[in-house]
Amino acid sequence: MRQGQAVWALGTMSGTSLDGVDAAMLKTDGQAIFDFGQTGYRAYGAEDQALLRAALGKWPGEDGVAEAAELVEGAHIALLRDFVGAELIGFHGQTLAHDPKGRGTHQAGDGAKLAEALGLPVAWDFRSADVELGGEGAPLAPFFHFACAKWIGADEPLAFLNLGGVGNITWIDPTKERPEQDGALLAFDTGPANAPLNDLMQQRRGEPFDKDGALAATGEVVAGALELFLDDPYFPKIPPKSLDRDAFSDMLDLVRELSDADAAATMTGMAAAAVMQAMVHCPALPARVLVTGGGRLNPVMMEMLRAGLDCPVDPVEAVGLNGDMLEAQAFAYLAVRIANGLPTSCPTTTGVRALVGGGTISGA
Ligand SMILES: Nc1ncnc2c1ncn2[C@@H]1O[C@H](COP(=O)(O)OP(=O)(O)OP(=O)(O)O)[C@@H](O)[C@H]1O
Numbered sequence: 001m002r003q004g005q006a007v008w009a010l011g012t013m014s015g016t017s018l019d020g021v022d023a024a025m026l027k028t029d030g031q032a033i034f035d036f037g038q039t040g041y042r043a044y045g046a047e048d049q050a051l052l053r054a055a056l057g058k059w060p061g062e063d064g065v066a067e068a069a070e071l072v073e074g075a076h077i078a079l080l081r082d083f084v085g086a087e088l089i090g091f092h093g094q095t096l097a098h099d100p101k102g103r104g105t106h107q108a109g110d111g112a113k114l115a116e117a118l119g120l121p122v123a124w125d126f127r128s129a130d131v132e133l134g135g136e137g138a139p140l141a142p143f144f145h146f147a148c149a150k151w152i153g154a155d156e157p158l159a160f161l162n163l164g165g166v167g168n169i170t171w172i173d174p175t176k177e178r179p180e181q182d183g184a185l186l187a188f189d190t191g192p193a194n195a196p197l198n199d200l201m202q203q204r205r206g207e208p209f210d211k212d213g214a215l216a217a218t219g220e221v222v223a224g225a226l227e228l229f230l231d232d233p234y235f236p237k238i239p240p241k242s243l244d245r246d247a248f249s250d251m252l253d254l255v256r257e258l259s260d261a262d263a264a265a266t267m268t269g270m271a272a273a274a275v276m277q278a279m280v281h282c283p284a285l286p287a288r289v290l291v292t293g294g295g296r297l298n299p300v301m302m303e304m305l306r307a308g309l310d311c312p313v314d315p316v317e318a319v320g321l322n323g324d325m326l327e328a329q330a331f332a333y334l335a336v337r338i339a340n341g342l343p344t345s346c347p348t349t350t351g352v353r354a355l356v357g358g359g360t361i362s363g364a
């Protein structure tokens, strides 16, 4: 790869909602976005999801982890074979466990195996170096969000909000030149987004998620349960901060006695309320919030956000971005940054002590 020149990279994300693998091509020099390219998706089947779910919270060497890694590698190889023209792959893997102040962070999947199978260099293990330097290891998309803010020509502070399994927010001052500059970024996980709601839908209805918020739309948010949820010490904690997928699984106990519809409405309200709590940590009110991730497709969640935030809230499609693929594109972007020796996180995105470029490149 030619240092400092724009190349096509292929990024992937196997997210915390365990639905499947996203892949997307991005042309970048690791600083600016030059072009967006081909995208693809491969869903995990029900058996695959059960295998991954059983491995959640586990660490390398524990039961079921090797099988999960093999599944993740196989799904990626099958999906990525269809792409042409990439010079480098950014492989996030599947987070199984995340405990940055304790045991570390664990993404299943070996990038060296992908490099061998696909015949391309693979950047992977993006989070460990950050954790080793005292960081949260997440979120890592913020440097890419900064590049997106430049790409859309933003000239006043804005926020990207990802509503995946877990939620995360990136506040950006786009008048700064570089993401690592003082005051350019503030990022952290907001709280649970879709993961516990999906778990509720699976338990109560045997469905993977509340499509279009249809069930929540027929229920009421129960204030007592919402208040108990908001008592969690995570919300007032000063960022940087990050979450494991199941950090808030106790939420299901708070809605146990409620009807299916009220439970879904209340859990949707909890995801939205977590974002409202997050806004108090932002250095200034953003001019707009751009929403990415599956939650932007839930009209009930979006309506609750619009009602609770003091600025316009739109899906990222409003500015020409693809909210299904932003995270996969982020790992294409971060792969090129690593190949060019550029940092991928900084004290205001992960709390890391110094600028750090996470990741290993295999098969170079
Ligand atoms: N039409 C829809 N209506 C309601 N919810 C939806 C819809 N489409 C997607 N979702 C929700 O979004 C989730 C998927 O979001 P996404 O793909 O952003 O998550 P992820 O990338 O796995 O998570 P993370 O960003 O935490 O790693 C689904 O599991 C579902 O809960």
Ligand SMILES: CC(=O)N[C@H]1[C@@H]2OC[C@@H](O2)[C@@H](O)[C@@H]1O[C@H](C)C(=O)O
Binding pocket: 015, 016, 095, 098, 105, 137, 138, 139, 140, 141, 142, 162, 164, 165, 166, 167, 168, 189, 242, 243, 327
């Ligand atoms: C440890 C881990 O995999 N965290 C994910 C998860 O999913 C959303 C949120 O929690 C975010 O912190 C992160 O992913 C995105 C891609 C990130 O690193 O920016």
